[in-house]
Amino acid sequence: MYVGIDHSTTGIKIAAVDDGGELTTAFRIDRRNVESAEAVLHELNDRVGLTRISLATVTYAFGDAIDEIEGIDHVPNRGVTDLVGLDYGTGAGATVFDRVRDSDVPTVVLPGVHRDLDTLHGFFKHYSALAGPDKVASMRCALERFRAEFDAADTFVWACASSSCMAGLVCDGRLRGFFHWVGPVHGWPDPEAVRRGVETDFDDVFMQCGLLPRCGADLTEVHDLSDPELFESVYWSTMLNVYALYPFARELGSDGLDAIVLSGRLMRRERPVPLGRRVYESCVDIAPVRFAEPYTSAQGAALVARDVAEGAEHVLGIPVGDVPEVAGE
Template sequence: MYVGIDHSTTGIKSCILFRDGSRETFVIDRSPDEDGGWSYVEMLREYVCPDDIEMVSYGYSYGDNIDAVTDIDNTVNRSIVDTLGLGHEFGTGTIVYDELQESEIPTTVFPGVHDGLDTVHPYFSHYSPLTGADKFATARYAQEVVCNDEFGETYDGDTFIAANVSSSTMATYVDQGALRGAFHWMGLIHGWGDVESIRQVRDGQQDLQDVFMKSGVLYRSDHQFEDLKQTPSEKLLEMVEYATLHNVYSLLPFARHHGSGLDVIFLSGRFSRTEEPLDLRERLQSQL
């Protein structure tokens, strides 16, 4: 029995994989109202006996302080350099991490995509980190799906773009089994800080701690973090569409001219299945 944990923007998402192939999932919301009066291990106990778990794998935050899948007991500072720029420090993911590290449950942590990974092409090492640990996991999941012939054609699963279509839109490029790079322009919550962000920090309107979280579409269009807990409006979904296309097409020239080509474009993330109020699935499939 295995447990996978995604430290996502909106919640801590857990999937329990049983020996018979069945799955059970549950989500712990990340919220400003979180009181911290809960235990992750006790939540797990509602579904399984923790002693029966063979391995937990956790993708926590940036994951930029490790360069390989690592035993949680061998990580320092929860596998990250620091939390600068992340904002929304509700402590939900931290509680999960610390409990697992203190427990007897075998747990591994996987890295994000950053300049410490020796497979990343030097061009994509200019900025670091590029994506969090969840996108590393997405790329590995995409490889598994492609290898198992779920596209109806024969691929070896070695060369593809994996695009995440959710509140944080990002894409990774895997070439001959090696994670070579990633691209992110902007998402509903995250974005790269620009001159306007620097001005706001200078003028005390925001601080360095949340500069990335306040550079996305949501903050700059007067929406609230809690708006993402439900299906966003058509206007916001259109921005997700544009960002996904931008991310994928930004990686295509590199794949074709400096990699070994491209076999598959793999879409994942909760908005990749959205059909209302905008059929995002159909629109992306028709354009990629």
């Protein structure tokens, strides 16, 4: 059994897959519930059985301090350079990371999308960090689905609409590009945000540049978005990301773009507007469009664990470094 533990904005998502990669269980721990985070190993034992876990993968924050998949015991500072601008502090995600690290479960840590990844096209190395490793995990899950459905389709665009609006490009099975401009919670800082950070601090600058904080809304509203105008902005942000990657797909993909996968909880929303259907209709002329299921980031992380256990030299082009021995071997 392989387990993926995904540290995302709204919660800690955990999934397990069997040797064939089929999802067997998935659940979520609210990031605001540190007590549940403390009990993560008990929850895993009840749902999966700790002794049945051959290998686990953990994602955390930006994951920008590592550029290889590494054993959790070899990763400093939970795999991040720092948490400046993220406002994560040491909450439930850090607690889960530490509990798993201190356990007997063999575990690897997945890097995020950042400039030190050799697999990225040089254009995308302008920013030091683009996305957390949960996005890499979700793209790994998309690769599994498309290979099964389209007979080894390895070039696709993955687009997510959730707390963030992001899109990644996989060409010939490798992560080649990534765009992230603005979403409901996260956004890249503009001069106003930088000035405010200089006057106060930069602890939560990325958390103050999204659509919700810019309109004065409380970030807790991310759990129940209902403003049609916000969804309109999310639509355009998603389309910007997809179409910005499309020329790179045509340039780098050996056989063109095989598919587009739409991910994230907002893509599954029907009210106040059917966002996913609108994006689908706008993208279907480019390539076949498919929708990802919930928990794809955690499931993808579990698939990464399976890849590593089976001796893969890389996952989406990201090298496999010094990893622990798989349980049971």
